Amino acid sequence: xxxxxxxxxxxxxxxxxxxxxxxxxxxxxxxxxxxxxxxxxxxxxxxxxxxxxxxxxxxxxxxxxxxxxxxxxxxxxxxxxxxxxxxxxxxxxxxxxxxxxxxxxxxxxxxxxxxxx
Amino acid sequence: xxxxxxxxxxxxxxxxxxxxxxxxxxxxxxxxxxxxxxxxxxxxxxxxxxxxxxxxxxxxxxxxxxxxxxxxxxxxxxxxxxxxxxxxxxxxxxxxxxxxxxxxxxxxxxxxxxxxxxxxxxxxxxxxxxxxxxxxxxxxxxxxxxxxxx
Numbered sequence: 001x002x003x004x005x006x007x008x009x010x011x012x013x014x015x016x017x018x019x020x021x022x023x024x025x026x027x028x029x030x031x032x033x034x035x036x037x038x039x040x041x042x043x044x045x046x047x048x049x050x051x052x053x054x055x056x057x058x059x060x061x062x063x064x065x066x067x068x069x070x071x072x073x074x075x076x077x078x079x080x081x082x083x084x085x086x087x088x089x090x091x092x093x094x095x096x097x098x099x100x101x102x103x104x105x106x107x108x109x110x111x112x113x114x115x116x117x
Numbered sequence: 118x119x120x121x122x123x124x125x126x127x128x129x130x131x132x133x134x135x136x137x138x139x140x141x142x143x144x145x146x147x148x149x150x151x152x153x154x155x156x157x158x159x160x161x162x163x164x165x166x167x168x169x170x171x172x173x174x175x176x177x178x179x180x181x182x183x184x185x186x187x188x189x190x191x192x193x194x195x196x197x198x199x200x201x202x203x204x205x206x207x208x209x210x211x212x213x214x215x216x217x218x219x220x221x222x223x224x225x226x227x228x229x230x231x232x233x234x235x236x237x238x239x240x241x242x243x244x245x246x247x248x249x250x251x252x253x254x255x256x257x258x259x260x261x262x263x264x265x266x267x
Binding site: 008009010011012014015018019022054081102103105106 | 143146147149150152155158161162165166169196197199200201203204205206
């Protein structure tokens with residue numbers, strides 16, 4: 001299994017990378033939605049995308065929408081600090097398969113992965 | 118009961134962080150990611166947090182000096198800062214961040230400034246405590262397992 005971490009925050013990228021590493025999931029991290037789209041345009045594919053919502057250049061909502069328009073069928077899990085339903089509704093409607101509130105933990109990540117399997 | 122006095126001191130120090138509300142369970146989550154391949158993971162993440170968040174602190178300070186106040190910008194900065202603080206389990210810092218954002222939303226300039234001073238105190242206090250903790254941990258040597266707070 002492979003994963004892409006999309007988060008503008010270096011601390012979160014480091015933690016999410018380690019979480020995935022410890023579960024034996026090969027992963028790559030990028031800093032915003034545009035980089036997530038670009039890496040897919042370069043031909044790379046991932047089983048799982050952990051997508052932050054608030055990012056510069058291209059946010060998680062736009063990136064998710066764009067990836068779905070490109071035909072990307074990977075599991076995209078939104079991971080954000082937002083908790084209000086209306087805040088995350090647009091994110092979910094952009095094409096998420098799951099949403100987890102940060103901070104991401106092992107148990108939250110396992111529940112995301114179970115949905116892939 | 119830990120027999121090694123340094124390790125005992127380390128355990129007590131760690132317990133105090135949770136008892137006094139400086140850290141929450143997210144810190145334990147970080148400890149559980151630490152292993153033989155990454156024996157200093159927690160210290161590395163905390164160091165990264167303080168390096169990364171110091172830029173945000175500076176941006177917020179500069180934004181607080183500008184007139185008129187841009188509450189949206191302040192809130193955006195604090196949203197990022199709160200996210201990082203939450204990721205390392207910095208409980209008191211996170212609480213002050215939440216309060217600051219509430220002051221931003223209500224357009225309360227005095228509240229923002231007062232809260233930010235308190236936030237910086239908590240941020241600095243936690244930094245000192247964690248630096249002392251990691252220094253002691255280095256002296257005590259590697260732990261075999263992470264301990265859950267009681």
